[in-house]
Every structure is written in structure tokens, then in C-alpha cells.
Amino acid sequence: MNIQSLNILKNLNSKSKFSASKNSRKLGLSRQTYQNKLGYLRKDRIITNFTININPDIRPNNLKFVMLEIKTNPKEPELVNELLKISQLRMLDGIIGDFSLFALLIFKSSREYYQILNTIDKIMAKSYFKKYQIIDTIKVFKTNGISLRKTRMSLKEKLIDDLENKDPSKNNVIVELKERLDLNEIISRNKEKMNIEFNPEKFPGLLIRFESPTRSFTIFENGKVVISGLKKDSKIEQIIEMIFKIIGLKPDKKIADTEFEIDDIDFSILHILRDFQGSRPISTYEISKIFKNQFQMEISQSTVHNRIKRLENNGNILNYTVNFSPKKVGFEGKYLLRIKPKNPSKYDELAKRLDSNKYITDLFRIGEQYGLFAIVRVNKIEDYADFMRNLYNSEDIEDTFTNFVLDELISHTNFIIF
Numbered sequence: 001m002n003i004q005s006l007n008i009l010k011n012l013n014s015k016s017k018f019s020a021s022k023n024s025r026k027l028g029l030s031r032q033t034y035q036n037k038l039g040y041l042r043k044d045r046i047i048t049n050f051t052i053n054i055n056p057d058i059r060p061n062n063l064k065f066v067m068l069e070i071k072t073n074p075k076e077p078e079l080v081n082e083l084l085k086i087s088q089l090r091m092l093d094g095i096i097g098d099f100s101l102f103a104l105l106i107f108k109s110s111r112e113y114y115q116i117l118n119t120i121d122k123i124m125a126k127s128y129f130k131k132y133q134i135i136d137t138i139k140v141f142k143t144n145g146i147s148l149r150k151t152r153m154s155l156k157e158k159l160i161d162d163l164e165n166k167d168p169s170k171n172n173v174i175v176e177l178k179e180r181l182d183l184n185e186i187i188s189r190n191k192e193k194m195n196i197e198f199n200p201e202k203f204p205g206l207l208i209r210f211e212s213p214t215r216s217f218t219i220f221e222n223g224k225v226v227i228s229g230l231k232k233d234s235k236i237e238q239i240i241e242m243i244f245k246i247i248g249l250k251p252d253k254k255i256a257d258t259e260f261e262i263d264d265i266d267f268s269i270l271h272i273l274r275d276f277q278g279s280r281p282i283s284t285y286e287i288s289k290i291f292k293n294q295f296q297m298e299i300s301q302s303t304v305h306n307r308i309k310r311l312e313n314n315g316n317i318l319n320y321t322v323n324f325s326p327k328k329v330g331f332e333g334k335y336l337l338r339i340k341p342k343n344p345s346k347y348d349e350l351a352k353r354l355d356s357n358k359y360i361t362d363l364f365r366i367g368e369q370y371g372l373f374a375i376v377r378v379n380k381i382e383d384y385a386d387f388m389r390n391l392y393n394s395e396d397i398e399d400t401f402t403n404f405v406l407d408e409l410i411s412h413t414n415f416i417i418f
Contacts, residue, residue: 001046001329008037009047009329010417013321016161016312018050018281025164025232042279046328050277051414053318054270056106056140057148059261064107065140065364067373068120069099071131080409082123088116091412095336095403099132102336102403104412108267135366135373142355142363145416146318149352155249158313159240163227173230175240177223181247186219190246208246217243260314268295269307270316281320284308321414326377329417333378334405338370339391342398347371350396359387361415370401377415 004027011023024034041047056063072079083089083103091104107113117134124132140148159175183206187196190208197207205218205226215229225243244250262270272287284304291299311317326334341350347365351372355363362375378384391397 005037005041005046006329006417008034008041009322009324012047012050013319013416014161015157015317015319016164017308017320019164022164044328046325047279048323048325048411049279050281050320050322051275052270052273052320053144053146053414054274055148055316055318056143058316061109064110064113065137066105066107066113067135067137067364067366068101068103068105069133069135070101070103070124070127071098071129072100072127073129076128079123079127083120084410086116086119088112089410092408092410093334093336093405094407094409095405097403099403101409102405135368137364137366137373139365140363141351141365142360143318144321144412144414145361145418147355149355156240156244159243160236163230163236163240173227175225175227175243177225177247177249179223181219181221181223183219183221186247189248194246215239217246219247260310262311262316265297265299266307266311266316268297269304270311273308273317273320319416321416323411323414326408326411326413330379331377333376333381333384334408335376335378335384336403336405337374337376338368338401339372339374339397340370340399341372341396343396344371346396353394357387358418359383370399 007027008023011026012018020031020035020038024031027034029037038047054063056065070079080092080101083092086105088105088107089103090106091102093102094100095102105116107116120134124130142148155177159177162175163173183198183200186206187198190196195209197209205220208217208219210216213229213231213234215227218226218228227239230239268291269287272282272290276282276290285301287304288299288301291297291304308317339350339354341347351363351365354360354372354374359376359378360374361377364373365371366373376384376387378387388400391400
């Protein structure tokens with residue numbers, strides 16, 4: 001895979017819905033060229049489908065991640081076929097070790113988990129070895145390359161994202177700060193440095209003009225800012241930083257509603273965005289039709305849109321991304337790694353250091369002798385040896401146990417590529 005195709009794949013990871021215009025601008029390509037290259041990635045099955053990653057830590061009940069290790073043999077393919085019917089199954093790997101299959105299942109509640117557990121028990125009762133074990137996760141530190149230490153979108157991130165999705169060819173572009181502003185305070189802070197016009201008797205907005213580049217901000221008490229003079233090559237992040245500096249807002253302010261709890265409709269929207277998208281992103285209109293045709297529910301397109309924005313702002317949707325073929329992208333090795341620290345009281349501290357490692361795509365705290373469980377992906381097999389050497393250079397590691405993945409039967413492959 002060439003560098004440009006790899007950059008397109010990296011570029012398909014975003015905190016907001018897919019936008020061909022925004023993505024092509026970021027890569028310096030025309031929209032048509034970008035769409036053509038995206039078509040080649042689909043045709044070559046490098047990209048399989050669009051999807052999302054869902055935050056495990058959602059109110060009122062966190063998602064429950066459960067691992068399943070199974071002993072089987074090639075003469076019982078019906079066991080695999082039965083497992084594949086479980087809709088909560090997110091990953092199924094053939095591995096080397098005491099067990100021959102590893103599964104990852106995600107449930108929306110403990111109640112759902114215990115209902116499916118009965119199904120799993122019935123499937124395993126028919127197996128030849130009848131050897132399997134269930135591993136509950138205590139905590140998710142990282143999923144698909146995304147650290148959960150910072151999941152909610154900051155106000156700055158949201159405004160950058162909103163602005164990147166606007167059409168710069170329009171004369172005026174509006175961003176919303178979601179809070180009331182004291183225009184007189186803004187004037188007193190900036191009047192010595194900037195060209196400011198404010199006559200509330202004639203017009204309620206405060207106007208700030210810039211000569212180079214030719215641009216202006218019109219700021220209103222209700223928190224709306226109108227940007228004029230935006231161009232295709234405008235540096236969006238610098239513009240947002242300038243607005244924050246002028247107004248005196250903290251860019252890292254979180255916009256999430258800490259009391260927000262998702263309901264069954266929200267869960268269904270997340271499920272559709274994760275599992276119902278094909279080789280192109282799904283629209284809010286199509287989601288509304290799925291509710292009507294498959295769930296027998298009348299949910300308007302505007303309701304779907306508003307709920308998705310709320311799920312984004314509250315960090316329930318970690319990112320929009322694609323499933324892809326890891327080997328075609330250059331990831332030859334996948335490993336399941338258990339880690340035992342020397343000091344059992346240092347699990348959280350160790351996990352915080354490990355989740356910054358680019359090779360670790362998923363990291364869990366489990367209630368086993370090896371209390372940390374990581375999914376590790378490397379480009380070459382030799383890279384794993386380097387990874388393990390660096391891991392043991394830390395005096396915090398007492399022991400590890402590794403399973404090598406032979407075959408990805410169900411791919412959980414929408415991880416972030418660094």
C-alpha cells in the first residue's frame with residue numbers, strides 16, 4: 001500500500017461523520033480524486049465498511065466486555081457457526097496455546113450478558129473437549145487504539161470539527177459557543193490591539209476586522225460567532241484559537257452533559273451506526289427508515305440527527321471509522337498478551353503507561369493472575385520481539401503470557417493507525 005492510500009485510511013478516523021469535502025481538503029486532493037482513490041480501496045477490499053467505536057463507559061449502565069477462550073478441533077466447525085450467530089460477538093480469533101479460539105463479546109447490560117451466557121453454555125455442551133473459560137473485564141483502558149482517559153469532546157475540538165464541516169466558499173460561516181458572552185468585557189480586553197466596531201443601537205453584534213488575512217468576526221451575546229473571509233486553505237485550528245483568545249474562554253472546557261443517560265433509542269442508533277453501514281456511510285434519513293422497517297418505530301430524521309449530535313458531544317461515540325484488512329495495510333502480526341506487574345497495587349498506574357503504546361490497540365483489567373490483557377498489533381513479527389524487550393525494560397513487569405493469532409475469523413479491525 002502506498003503512502004497516499006495509507007493517509008486516506010488514517011484520515012477516515014474522525015470524531016464526526018464522514019465528509020468527503022473535509023477529508024479531501026485535509027489531504028490536499030480534489031474531491032473527485034479523493035473519491036476515486038477511496039473507490040480503489042473498496043474495490044481491493046482494503047476497506048470493508050464504515051462503522052463507529054462506542055464508548056464502554058456510558059450511562060446508566062456501562063457496556064460489558066467479556067472474553068471467551070475455547071478448546072476445539074477442526075472436526076467441529078458447527079461450533080464456530082453457532083458462535084457466529086451470537087450478535088454480541090465482536091471478535092473471533094484462531095490462536096495457538098491451550099485454547100484454540102478466542103472470542104470477544106460486548107453486551108449493553110449485565111442482564112443481556114446472563115441471557116446469552118445460557119446460549120454459550122448450550123453451544124459448549126456439544127463440543128468434544130467441553131473446555132472453555134469466560135473472562136470478565138473489570139475495566140476498559142483502551143479500545144481500538146483509543147484511550148478512554150479522555151473521551152468527551154472539548155469545546156475547542158467541537159468547534160474545529162464544526163468549522164471543518166462547513167463550506168468555506170460561503171461568505172459567512174457560523175460557530176456556536178453555547179454560552180452567553182459579555183461583549184463589553186470582550187471590548188475592554190481587546191480594544192488596544194484590534195479594530196473593533198460596536199453600536200448596539202444599530203446592530204447587536206460586535207465586529208472585529210483583520211486586514212491580513214482579510215477576515216472578520218461578528219460576536220453576539222448568545223454565543224454565536226460569524227466568521228467572514230474564510231477560505232479553503234484557512235488554518236481552522238488557528239482561527240478557533242484566536243476566537244477563544246479574543247473571548248477569553250478555556251479551550252479545554254468540556255461540553256458533555258454529565259447527567260446524560262442513553263435510552264433504548266440511543267442504543268439502537270449506536271447499533272445501526274456500528275453494524276448497518278456498508279461501503280459508504282449511512283445517512284440520518286436511512287437510519288430513520290431502518291427504525292421504521294426493522295424496529296417498527298417512527299423516529300424522524302431530525303430526531304436521529306439531534307440524538308447523534310448529543311451522543312458525539314457526550315463522548316458516547318468515540319469515533320467514526322472503517323473496518324479494513326490489517327494484512328493489506330501491513331499489519332502482519334496480532335497477539336493476545338497477558339501482563340502481570342510486580343506490585344499488584346500498580347495496575348492502574350501501569351495501564352496508564354501502556355495505553356500510550358501505539359502497538360497496543362486494546363487494554364483491559366481482568367480478574368485473573370495476569371491482571372492486564374492487551375491486544376497487540378505489529379507490522380512485522382520481529383516488531384513483537386522489540387515490543388516485548390521494551391516492555392521488560394520496565395522494572396514493573398514480573399511476567400507475561402502470549403497467544404499468537406493464526407486467523408481472524410471475525411475481524412475487530414477499525415483500530416486507529418498511527
